[in-house]
Amino acid sequence: MDSLLTDVRQALRALRRAPGFALTAIAAIGLGLGANTAVFTAVHAFLLRALPFPEPERLVFVYQANPARGIERDVTSIPNFEDWRRESHSFTAMAGVDTRRMALAGGREPEPQALTVATVSANYFDLLGVAPALGRGFSAGEDAGEYPETIVISDALWRSRFGGDPGVVGRSVRLDERPATVVGVGPPGFAWPDGVEAWVPLTASPQDREQRGALFLPVIARIKPGVTLEASQADMRRVGAELARRYPRPNEGWTADVQPAHGELVRDYRAALLVLMGAVALILLIACANVANLLLVRAAARARELSTRSALGASRLRLVRQLLTESLVLALAGGALGFGLGFGGIEALRALSPVPLPAWVELRPDASVLAFCAALTVLTTLGFGLFPALFASRAPLASGARIAGDPARRAQRGFVVAQVGLAFALLACAGLLLRSFERLSATSPGFEATGAVAARMRLPDTRYTRERRIQYADEALARLRALPGVEAAAAVQTVPLPASTTTPGYAWRTSPSPPPTSARSPASTRSRRATSRRWAFRCCGAAASTSATAATIAWWP
Amino acid sequence: MSEQHALITLEGLTKVFYTDEVETHALSGIHLRIEKGEYVAISGPSGCGKSTLLSILGLLDSPTAGTYILNSNPVQSLDLSQRARIRNREIGFIFQSFNLIGDLTVFENVELPLTYRGMAASERKARCGEALEKVGMAHRAKHLPSQLSGGQQQRVAVARALVGKPSVLLADEPTGNLDSKNGEAVMDLLHELHRGGATIVMVTHDPRFARHADRTIHMFDGRVVDESEIASLSA
Numbered sequence: 001m002d003s004l005l006t007d008v009r010q011a012l013r014a015l016r017r018a019p020g021f022a023l024t025a026i027a028a029i030g031l032g033l034g035a036n037t038a039v040f041t042a043v044h045a046f047l048l049r050a051l052p053f054p055e056p057e058r059l060v061f062v063y064q065a066n067p068a069r070g071i072e073r074d075v076t077s078i079p080n081f082e083d084w085r086r087e088s089h090s091f092t093a094m095a096g097v098d099t100r101r102m103a104l105a106g107g108r109e110p111e112p113q114a115l116t117v118a119t120v121s122a123n124y125f126d127l128l129g130v131a132p133a134l135g136r137g138f139s140a141g142e143d144a145g146e147y148p149e150t151i152v153i154s155d156a157l158w159r160s161r162f163g164g165d166p167g168v169v170g171r172s173v174r175l176d177e178r179p180a181t182v183v184g185v186g187p188p189g190f191a192w193p194d195g196v197e198a199w200v201p202l203t204a205s206p207q208d209r210e211q212r213g214a215l216f217l218p219v220i221a222r223i224k225p226g227v228t229l230e231a232s233q234a235d236m237r238r239v240g241a242e243l244a245r246r247y248p249r250p251n252e253g254w255t256a257d258v259q260p261a262h263g264e265l266v267r268d269y270r271a272a273l274l275v276l277m278g279a280v281a282l283i284l285l286i287a288c289a290n291v292a293n294l295l296l297v298r299a300a301a302r303a304r305e306l307s308t309r310s311a312l313g314a315s316r317l318r319l320v321r322q323l324l325t326e327s328l329v330l331a332l333a334g335g336a337l338g339f340g341l342g343f344g345g346i347e348a349l350r351a352l353s354p355v356p357l358p359a360w361v362e363l364r365p366d367a368s369v370l371a372f373c374a375a376l377t378v379l380t381t382l383g384f385g386l387f388p389a390l391f392a393s394r395a396p397l398a399s400g401a402r403i404a405g406d407p408a409r410r411a412q413r414g415f416v417v418a419q420v421g422l423a424f425a426l427l428a429c430a431g432l433l434l435r436s437f438e439r440l441s442a443t444s445p446g447f448e449a450t451g452a453v454a455a456r457m458r459l460p461d462t463r464y465t466r467e468r469r470i471q472y473a474d475e476a477l478a479r480l481r482a483l484p485g486v487e488a489a490a491a492v493q494t495v496p497l498p499a500s501t502t503t504p505g506y507a508w509r510t511s512p513s514p515p516p517t518s519a520r521s522p523a524s525t526r527s528r529r530a531t532s533r534r535w536a537f538r539c540c541g542a543a544a545s546t547s548a549t550a551a552t553i554a555w556w557p
Numbered sequence: 558m559s560e561q562h563a564l565i566t567l568e569g570l571t572k573v574f575y576t577d578e579v580e581t582h583a584l585s586g587i588h589l590r591i592e593k594g595e596y597v598a599i600s601g602p603s604g605c606g607k608s609t610l611l612s613i614l615g616l617l618d619s620p621t622a623g624t625y626i627l628n629s630n631p632v633q634s635l636d637l638s639q640r641a642r643i644r645n646r647e648i649g650f651i652f653q654s655f656n657l658i659g660d661l662t663v664f665e666n667v668e669l670p671l672t673y674r675g676m677a678a679s680e681r682k683a684r685c686g687e688a689l690e691k692v693g694m695a696h697r698a699k700h701l702p703s704q705l706s707g708g709q710q711q712r713v714a715v716a717r718a719l720v721g722k723p724s725v726l727l728a729d730e731p732t733g734n735l736d737s738k739n740g741e742a743v744m745d746l747l748h749e750l751h752r753g754g755a756t757i758v759m760v761t762h763d764p765r766f767a768r769h770a771d772r773t774i775h776m777f778d779g780r781v782v783d784e785s786e787i788a789s790l791s792a
Contacts, residue, residue, distance in 0.1 A: 006672055014660045308656040311617060312717070313645020313673040315638045 004325070011326040021298060025291045026333045029380060032287035033338025035280040036376055038345025041369050043273050045361045046266045048368070052360060054129035055222075059261035060229070062094065062219040062236060066254050073257070073264075077250075078204050079212045080243060081219055084256060087239045090232035094221040095121035096202050099193055101458050104151075106173030107161040114458075115157070117175075118196040119148070119203070127222050128192070134158075135169035135184030138201050147461075148175060148200035152184040157197045175200065176460040191359040193218075213250035220261060233258045265358070279426060284376075286422045288383040293415040295327070295385065299392035306392055319393040320386075327385025328378075335377035339365070342373070387411070563626075564724060564756055565591040565614065570623030570633075572609055572779075583609040585779040587623070591725075591758060596751040598770035599760045606779040607760045608729060614758060615648050615727045616640040628724055645673050649718030651747075653730035655710040657702040663689070663713050664698040670721045688720040689713075692746060708739030715746055719755065726750065728759040732766055744769050 015022040050056040062084060063073040076084070078096070085094045098119045105112040118124075125137030132152055142150050151173065153162070162168045171182045180200070191197070208214065223232050240256030299306070306319060314322070346363055357363060365373075391411060457476070459469050473491045480489035572584040583606045591597050599607045612618040613625065616632060619640075625633040632643060649670075650656075657666045667688055671681040689695040692712040702710055711731060718726050728747065732740030744766055751757050759770060767773045775782050 002678055003672055003675065010660060010665075017660055304656060305658050308652070308658065309669070309673075310641065311615065311644060311650050311656075312670045313641055313721075315641040315673075317638070318641075318673060 007322050007325040008329065010322070011329045014326060015329060018298070021294060022330065022333075025294055025330045026337060028287040028290050029331055029334025029384070030337030030341060032280075032284035033335050033373065033376060033380065034341025034345055035283050035338075036277075037338055037342025037365070037369065037373050038349060039273070039276050039280045040372050040376075041342065041346050041365050042349055042363060043277055044366075044368055044372070045363045046269045046273055049362070051262050051265070052362075056262060057260070058092075058223045058225070059128075060091075060221050060223055060232065060258045061261055061264050062221050063257045063259065064215065064240070064254050065257045068253050073259070075215050075218050076256075077212050077214050078202075078209050078217060080251070081217055082209075083243055084219065084236065084239055087242065088232075088235050090223055090227045090235040090258075091221040092224050093123050093127040094219060095124045095127045096217045096219055097121070097124065097193055098202065098217055099196055102176050102198075102200070103460065104161070104173055104175060104198070105177075106171065108163050109161055112174075113161060115197045116195055117151075118193050118199045119201070120199050121202050124199065125152075127220065130187060130190055130192075132184035133187045134166065135182070137184055138199075143201035143203055145201075145203045146205050147178050148203050149178075149180050150183045150201060151175060151180045152186055152199045153182055154186045154191055154197050155188040156191070158185045177463060189359075194358045194360065195356070212247055221258070223258075229258065229260065265360070275429075279429060282422050282426050284380065285383070286419050286426075288380060289415045289419040289422065291330070291384040292388055293412055293419075295323075295388035296391065296412050296415070299323070299388050302392070316393045320389045323389035323392055324381065324385050327389065328381045331377045331381040331385070334380070335373060338377075339370075339373050342369075563590050564593045564595070564628060565589070565758075566624070566626040568624040568626075570610075570613065570620045570625060572606075572613060572618070573621045582779050584613070584620070587779075587781055589774065589781060591756065593724075593756055594751075594754055596747075596757045596769070596771045597759070598767040598773040599758065599776060600762055600764070600767050600773055601776035603762070605776040607776050609779075610776065611727055611729055611758070611760050614725075615650060616644050641673075645670055646721065647724045649721060649723040649726045651711070651714050651718045651726060651728040651731045653733035655702070655707070655714045655734070657710055657713060657717075659702055661701075662698065663694060663700050663702070663705070666702065666713060667717045667720050670717065674721065684720050685716075688716040691719070691750075692716040706739070707735050708742055711735060711739070711743050712746060715743065715750075719750060725756040725758060728757065730760055730762070732761070732763065740766070 051059060053059060061073075062076075064076045064080065065072055065074065081094075081096050085091075088094070096119075100117055100119060102115050102117045103112040104115050120138070120143075121127075122138040122140050122143040125132065131137075133155060135152070137152060138150060142148075153168070158164060158168060162171075168182050169184060173180055173182060186199070202217075223229070236256035236258050240251075240254060243256075244251040244254055309319060309322070310316075342365065346365065350357060350363055457472075459472060464472065477489050477491055480486055567587050567589040570584055570587040570589075571582065574581040574583055587610065599610060601607050609618065613620050616627075616635070620633050623633065624631060627643070628647060632640070635643070657663075658669070661669070664685055667685045668681050671684060676684075685698075686695060689698055692715050694709060694712050694716060697705060697709065697713075702713070705713065711734075715731075718728075726747075731743055731747070735743060747757055747759070748769055757770075759766070761767050
C-alpha cells in the first residue's frame with residue numbers, strides 16, 4: 001500500500017510537471033468516457049433496468065397475431081380479451097388497458113380539464129402490484145358497467161387539481177359529464193401506461209362487448225410463478241385457435257401470442273440505443289489510441305528515467321505498475337470529467353430526443369451507471385496505458401535508445417492508423433445515417449402535406465350518440481368547406497402518418513380496424529388519392545382552420 | 558588474495574552485438590577478479606568496451622558467453638526479475654550524468670532503491686538521512702534536482718548508490734559532467750567511501766582520476782591488456 005501511494009504521488013507530480021500532456025489526455029478520455037456514460041445511462045434505463053413493478057419478469061403483453069397477413073402483434077377486442085382471461089391457464093391475472101381523452105370536472109378549478117385517462121380492468125393495480133397512495137384501486141365488478149363511476153387519479157393530478165387534499169378520496173367529480181367518485185390516488189411517479197393522469201374502469205356498452213372484430217384493446221398479464229414464457233405462449237395459441245374455430249367470422253387466421261412486457265416496451269428503442277452505444281465505444285477507442293500515442297511519445301522522452309529506475313532495482317512489473325498508475329490517475333481524472341459530462345449528456349439526450357421519453361424510464365445515473373463508469377475507467381486505463389507501459393518497460397537498461405527507435409515509431413504509426421480507421425468507420429456510419437435521413441425526408445408520403453392542418457375533435461359519448469356524431473361531422477365539414485381559402489375538408493378516424501401511432505407507452509397499433517364507413521367522408525378518400533390536393537394533419541379547431549387552405553377533422557367516437 | 562575474498566570473478570566473458578548481419582565483439586574473453594574492498598579503475602579509449610563491461614558487471618546487460626560470479630553466485634544467466642533484485646541489493650550505480658529523476662526530491666531520489674526493496678518507511682527515512690549526511694546533502698533533502706549544482710547532484714547520486722549498502726559501487730565516468738573542482742570533490746567522496754570499506758569499480762578515461770584507485774584495468778578493443786601491451790599497442 002505504501003509503495004502504491006508512492007506511485008500515485010509520483011504519478012501526480014509527473015503529470016503536474018507535464019500539464020499540456022495531462023490536460024490533453026484527460027480531455028480526450030473525459031470526452032470518450034462522458035459519451036459512453038451518457039449513452040450507457042440511456043441503455044441501462046431502457047434495456048437493462050427492470051420495470052418498476054414487483055417481479056417484473058412475469059409481466060407480459062398478450063397480442064392477437066395473424067401470421068398469414070404478417071401481423072405479429074395486434075390489440076384485441078373486449079370479447080376476445082374476456083375469453084382469453086377465462087380460458088387461459090398460465091396467468092395469475094390479465095387486464096385490458098386502453099387510453100383515451102376524458103373531461104374531468106371538479107376539484108379546485110372551475111373549468112373542466114381534458115385528461116389522458118387509462119381505462120383498465122378492475123384488477124389492473126393488483127396485477128401490476130401497485131398500491132394507491134391514498135384510497136384503493138378498483139373493486140371487482142366496477143368494470144362491468146357501461147360508464148366509469150369510479151376514478152383513481154395520479155399523484156400529479158391530485159396535487160395540481162385537488163391541491164394535494166388528503167380528503168379527496170370519496171369526492172364526487174364529473175367524467176365526461178357523468179358523475180364519478182374518486183376512490184384512490186396513485187403513488188408518486190406512477191403514470192402507467194405512459195403519461196396517463198388518471199385511471200377509470202374499463203367499461204363498455206353492451207354492443208361493444210359483443211363486437212369481436214373491434215380491435216382496440218391492449219392486454220397485459222402476469223404469468224403464474226413456475227410457468228415459462230413458452231408454456232404461456234403455447235397456452236394462448238391454444239386459446240386463440242379455439243376462438244378462431246368458435247368465431248371464424250372475425251377470428252379466422254388470428255391466433256394469440258405472449259411477449260415479455262419489458263422487451264416489448266423497449267423494442268423500438270433497442271436498435272437505436274445499441275447503435276449509439278457502438279458509436280460512442282468507437283469514440284472511446286479513438287480517444288484511447290490518441291492517448292496511447294501520447295504516452296508512447298512521453299515514454300520515449302522518459303527513457304533515461306525508466307532506465308535509471310530499472311538500474312536501481314525496479315523490475316519490469318514494477319515499472320509497468322508505475323506507468324499504469326500514471327495512466328490510472330489520468331483515467332480517473334478523465335473518468336470524473338466524463339461522469340460530469342455524462343450528466344450533461346443525459347440532459348442533452350433528453351432535450352434532443354425527438355419523442356418524449358416514457359415516464360417509466362428513469363434517465364438518471366445510479367450505482368450501476370457509476371459502476372459501469374468505474375469499470376470503463378479501468379478498462380480505459382488498460383486500453384491506452386498497458387501497451388505503452390509494456391513497451392516502455394522493455395527499455396534497455398543501459399540506454400533508452402531503443403525506445404525511440406523503429407519499434408516505437410512502428411507502434412505510433414499503428415496507433416495513428418487505428419485512430420484514422422476508427423474515425424473513418426464513424427464517419428461512414430454518420431454519412432450513412434445522414435443519407436438515410438435525407439432519403440427519408442425526400443420520400444413522398446403519398447399526399448401533399450404543405451398547407452394542410454388537422455384538428456382533433458372529441459365528442460363525449462354521454463352527449464353524442466353515433467348519429468349525432470355523424471351529424472356533427474357533416475355540419476362541421478360543411479362549415480369548413482365554406483371558409484375562404486379552404487380547398488377541401490375531410491373527416492377521418494386516424495390521420496395519415498400521425499406523430500405517434502402508438503398508445504402512449506405502448507408499441508402497438510391503436511386502431512387496426514377500419515373506421516365505420518359513415519365515419520370516413522368521401523373527401524377523405526379523395527384527398528388521400530389525389531396527391532396534388534392540399535391536406536392537413538392537425539390544427540386547433542375550426543377557428544385555427546380559417547387561416548388554412550384545407551382542414552381535416554379527426555374525431556374520436 | 559584468496560578466492561574467498563573475491564567479490565567479482567569474470568571468466569572468458571564475451572559480449573557480441575548483432576545488428577542486421579554485422580557482429581560487433583564488444584568484449585572478447587575477459588578474465589577479471591575484483592576483491593571485496595578494492596577500488597578498481599577501468600580505463601581505455603572510447604569504444605574499447607569499458608562501458609559494456611560495466612553494464613555487465615552491473616547486471617544491466619548479459620554476456621554472450623562466459624561466467625560472471627558475484628558474491629560467490631553465478632549471475633550471468635539470471636532472468637530479468639532476479640537481475641533486478643540483485644541490482645537493487647548488491648549494486649550501487651553512479652552515472653556520468655547523475656540520472657536523478659527530475660520529478661522527485663533529493664530525498665525521494667535517494668529513497669528510490671529502498672522503495673523498490675519494499676523497506677518500511679521509517680527505516681527508509683533513517684537510511685536516507687544517513688546517506689545524505691554522509692555526502693553532505695542532508696540540508697537539501699527537500700529540493701528538486703534542478704535546484705542543485707552539478708556537483709551537488711552527483712553527491713546525491715552517490716548517496717542514492719550507497720543508501721542500500723550494496724556490495725559494490727559501479728561508477729561510470731562519475732566526473733565526466735563536472736568541472737575539475739567538483740570532480741575532485743566527488744573523487745574525494747569516493748575515496749572516503751573506499752576507506753570506509755566500500756568496493757568501487759569506476760570507469761574513467763581520465764588518468765588523474767584513475768590514480769585514485771588501488772588498481773587500474775586497461776582495456777583495448779574489448780580485451781583487458783596490461784601496461785606493457787598498452788605501450789606496444791600505442792606504438
